[in-house]
Amino acid sequence: MKTPDQTTVAVVGGGLVGSLLACYLGRRGYRVDVYERRPDPRTAEVERGRSINLALSERGLDALRRIDLVDTVMAPALPMHGRMMHDVSGRLTYQSYSANGDRAINSISRGALNATLLDAAEATPGVTLHFGVRTTAYGLGANSLALARGDAIEVVEPDVVIASDGFGSAVRQSLEVSGRVSTLTEGEDHGYKELTIPAVDGEFAMDPDALHIWPRGSSMMIALPNPDKSFTCTLFWPRTELEALTTPEEILTHFATEYPDAVPLMPTLVDDFQHNPNGLLATLHVDPWQAEGKVALIGDAAHAILPFFGQGANAGFEDVVELDRCLTETGDDWGVALPIYQQRRQENAEAIAHLAQENFIEMRDKVASPTFRASKKVEHALERLLPGKYLSRYEMVSFTTIPYADVIERDKRQRSTALATAAGVGAVAVGAALGLLARAARKGS
Ligand SMILES: Cc1cc2nc3c(=O)[nH]c(=O)nc-3n(C[C@H](O)[C@H](O)[C@H](O)COP(=O)(O)OP(=O)(O)OC[C@H]3O[C@@H](n4cnc5c(N)ncnc54)[C@H](O)[C@@H]3O)c2cc1C
Structure with a gap:
């Protein structure tokens, strides 16, 4: 068996989970190549309207604490100690998240978190980051990855491939085509759109110590605070409804009816609504998560879930901790470690997928x-x-x-x-x- 320093690991996707995984594997002594299709997000422009912030909680913090990154990540974080409900008349009701009101989930910038993790991965000996490199196919026989750099295609054959390339994972799709993995996609009818509540005179327009919710039955809007004192709002709605609202009059009328207290705080509402993309929401049930102990799926590539418990990234970070634990327990024998990793994580991914679906109903219908x-x-x-x-x-x-x-x-x-x-x-x-x-x-x- 090869030792870690003789073993090459390809991590496909340098998003939140892939960049954290690279840190963990680098620390174990592996030779890790991260292939990310986007340009380096630390220098490139941010994509408009794609989940600007997210809620990080204990599971994610635990994974960061283990590699001494928690303080860096948490420095700009904004704690949210409870949920603030807005009813249609604009009346506010606050519920703390914990019995004593002392526990908080944390609003953090997705971009800043990714940048911190990429910096940490880059600083870890043995880790190399490759940006602008898209994986187009995976072959189980030779454990090969076809990598597209512009028009040029290169094939690499690492010892181990870990796919952290998210919801539309190219590695997973190759495994599906070859009949090694099956995926069930559930509930694609809902979508989301990001909107903005900017700072007013340099201050937050609403209480920043809460996750704001406008529960409206078939739809729901939430807002999380940002360090620049703005809020990022996410409107969750059936995709057909999102697509049906197009003109400024339709948009303003709808918001004036459903979210009247938010409208005065959203000066760019029409522009945001018309130009920010509609995101897709769905739950993926994938089986198996690994093949022959040499390729495995992790994070959203293995278990994309609905965002209503704020756990997708947290769960992906937990996957990384578990994979690291399995490698420790098996003396870095990937052939044994990967099946154990799958066995331990899969039922938990199914569980949080279920909890997230239930929490959607709780948030949109019941909290009020x-x-x-x-x-x-x-x-x-x-x-x-x-x-x-x-x-x-x-x-x-x-x-x-x-x-x-x-x-x-x-x-x-x-x-x-x-x-x-x-x-x-x-x-x-x-x-x-x-x-x-x-x-x-x-x-x-
Ligand atoms: C609206 C919304 C709100 C959310 N809120 C929260 C929250 O509050 N808390 C929380 O914990 N989670 C939240 N999530 C979930 C969270 O965003 C995901 O679970 C998390 O981003 C998964 O990380 P990942 O690295 O597995 O996948 P991704 O973040 O999707 O990263 C995948 C990476 O792989 C790259 N890639 C894709 N295809 C290829 C390819 N073929 N070749 C090379 N690279 C490729 C992508 O460019 C990307 O960088 C939310 C999700 C949404 C949609």
Whole structure:
């Protein structure tokens, strides 16, 4: 078996997950080549309207902490301690994310995060970054990658290929064509569009310590703060509806009806709406994630999910930590490590895909309802009553590294009790419910 310094690893895609993976593999001593189809994003212009910021939480932070990058990444981050709901009359309701209101998810710039990770990868001995190099095909026989640099095609045959080339992964598509991988794409009917709320007189136009939500049933808008005191809004809507709204009158009328308090804060609304692209949302169910211990999928290439739990990148970063762990446990034997990596991560990816779908319904339909708000209050009360024993689903997903599949199981045990309590049953029943809950928590949570 080759030692890491004799082993060449090609990482396809230098996005968030690929650049983090290159850091980890470089630190293990591998010879890593990252092939990224875009020009270097640290010097090139940013693409208009493509997810400018994202919410980073504990899973992502854990992956960054392990390679001493967390302070650099978090320096410009903006904490969001809760969600701020805007109803159609402009009334605001705040819900903190944690029982004591002290925990926050973090709004960070996707570009800045990618740049930090690329800088770190570049500074890691053994790692070489190649920009403007598009992978066009992968061949399992010789573990070959066809790389397009302008009109020129070059073929490389590294020892290991890891595909972190996102939702439309070219490596995955080659594996699909050769019958080695099958992919089920679910729910492509929804899309998204990015819009802007700029700073007003150099200050935030809304509270920057919250993720703002305008829940409207079939559609939903959210806004996250940026360091330049603007907010990036994302409107989620069925694609047919997004495409149907075209003229300035249609756009303004729709927003005046659905998001009246936001309109005065969005001076570039019509221009943003007309010129920013419509993004595509879907869930990918991919199987298997690796073949013959020499090629594997990671991040969105393996498990693109809906963005409604703010976990896609966080989950991809967790993949990197798990792959690194598998390499450690197997003495860097890729043939053994990759199947274990798949076995450990796949069920968790399915779990967060499911949780993200459910959270969409929660965010767009339920967050504004009095019953939902009551159930959140009860959840938080239970968290305070049973510290460390009772953890809400949100808390487990965003503020711990409890495997996603375990989150679902534990949440099931806890949820029925919390809902019964929220329904306003009498003190005796509450006592019994708490007793049950404490027992459930002691059992194995
Ligand atoms: C609207 C929206 C909001 C989101 N919000 C959050 C959030 O709040 N929190 C969170 O954790 N996640 C969020 N996500 C999800 C997150 O963006 C993704 O999970 C994350 O970007 C996945 O990283 P990745 O590196 O696997 O893929 P990508 O970020 O897609 O990177 C893939 C890279 O591969 C390159 N590439 C593609 N094809 C090729 C090729 N053929 N050859 C070479 N290079 C190639 C691309 O140029 C790109 O750089 C959000 C997603 C969306 C759409």
